[in-house]
Amino acid sequence: MWWKFLLGIYMIFIILGAFLYAPTAKGLGETTRILFFHVPCAWIATLAFLVSAAYSIRYLRSQNMLMDLKATSAAQIGLVFTILATVTGSIWANEIWHSYWNWDPRESSIFILLLIYAAYFALRSAIEEKQQKARLASVYSIIAFVTVPFLIFVVPRLVESLHPDPLINTQGKIEMDSKMATVFFGSFVGFTALFFWMLYLKIQTVRLSQVKIKVNSGD
Amino acid sequence: MVKRTFMLVYNSLIVFQKDVQLEFRTRFSINAIILFAITTLTAISFSVGPAKLDITILSALLWIILFFSAMTGLSHIFVREEEQQTADTLRLVTSPLAVFLGKWLFNVVLLFALEIIIVPLFFILMNTSGGNSNLLLMVLFLGSLGLSTVSTIIAAIISQASARGALFAVLAFPISLPIIITSIHGTRLALEGNSVSTGFSDLQILISFFIVILTVSILTFEFIWKSN
């Protein structure tokens, strides 16, 4: 149990590092520090989707409802992080480009991921029978998962046709010096550990709520 | 192994032929899809009036019309089977893959039939020239191939769920975004008269997306079709 306590301490160091230790990138001023929180959220949103799709495949192969339960839990946490990533992304965009939304490649990919999560849960709520719900939701998450990598090639095209001027894309690559990089990757590791802890918590909660009190009747 | 694939192709063609026969009797999907496309097109061209729209907007409009026409007509092929309780009869007589390929072929042909009517009409009503027409035709061909595949597999999913109509566009839109975005970009290049080679990267994306989505649909359809 001690690692949970350590994770708490570790995250405190990450926040302190983000605010005090890491320098700011030129041209972005203090807002560079958003990097340490926004990007991990976006990464967890994608990781959660990968985990959910993996459990969906295992559900289809094994028909074991536990797999579907894990897939849904991962998707739910993924949705939370996708919303956080979208909100923090648009705040950051407002600071740098003075507009909350301008279809920058990263913003659009995260938004499309949000659409996929929304569709996944809409499908789940449209089916009553548990096994059918699990089966169809798993298939959808696998199909959606296969299309996500295409977004990496495709979304820049969207921007190119909407924002031909190159100004927007300068911020694509941020050169990080060693101090910034350590805090950045440290935050990545911290958030990933946090995600798996939350996933564990969610799965246990749902499993507990399904437990049946076995009456050890004497006869 | 060869005999099995021959049987599969043969059965898919029979399913396709049955669906075409049924479609000619009711003409339900074809009417829905063409009427929708024409009304949307006339509404747009009416509201735009004589103004000449810039090419990016035109290509976006074309693909929006095609996407939402697909959303109106391409789900009937599965929804009708479930609603009229003929799906179980079909489950008894042939393999899931034959059903999928037969119905997929039907949706591909249906979308092409729509495009043969709508695309020329689009260029007339929007009074624009076709630009580099063979690039345009390639983008249209590959784009609608991918779009009908996505629509078929998503139609199969929603035919098993309740609240079918609304769910179709919600589920299909994020999945078909790569097609829509790339096709809009490709159409824009074509309308600007670029050569096929400039648009080649778009065509590559469309082809690879189509192959990936068709493969994953074939692998997963069996789980959709067989109720447990």
Next chain:
Amino acid sequence: MEEIITVAQTAIDTLNNSQVNQSSEPSGIYVVMWVTLIVWIGLFSYLYYLDRQIKKVKNKIEIEKEGIGK
């Protein structure tokens, strides 16, 4: 909640005065503060939602246990 905000406030003021203020927009750091707050409030509310669920389950188990006890 008020004490937390004043603490964050003093931390930011010391931070601003101690460093030479290179960024032209002094408000930049506040944005970062808001972003961090949003992330942690979001995660905190999700964990609180999970906590509510566990409490519901615990009550359910209690009731069922009493039912069996009688």
Next chain:
Amino acid sequence: MVKIKATNLSKKFNERLIFKDVRFELQSRQSLVVTGQNGSGKTTLIRIISGLLSPTEGKLVFIKDNQEIELQQIFAFIGLVGPYLQLYNNLTAMENLVFFSKIRGLGTNKSKILELTKQMGLAGRELDYVKNYSSGMIQRLKFVFALLHEPPILLVDEPTSNLDEKGVEIVYGLLNKQMEDKILIVATNNPEESRFGQTHIHVGL
């Protein structure tokens, strides 16, 4: 020589238990009658045996010349008649039957179709649309569909629903013929039809 073996089949829909521990074993010339009030799970059991639905627990095995048949292949061995199975209303009876026989790999084989329609008393009506058929005629047409490929196993869910006595007489003759050399499974809550089974299973709590 075809055999079906079912070992403690049970089915649950969202925690609601439909039935459990259903066991039977059938060979040619043996038949089974499943009884129970409506909504008791008779239809669910028939759908499981036909392969349309998989059971929550238990195992269903089809054996041909003591070699287990793969699940995908069992459809060729089964004929199913049931209220939930519909034919294509907007096609004529003949178009329906030609489609089913071609897709079962029997070619158009119109002679078999005509022979069966005559046997079921539908002669001369093959070219009408199914939507113009009365419910009794549709029930008879379903028997033609189920027997087109001479399945070793015939599953019938409420055999005589919507039939007049002429129809009932034809169907009973048909069920007897099936019992002579093949496997027959009938689900019914009409006590008169329970004579069609040596073994009986009562479903429902």
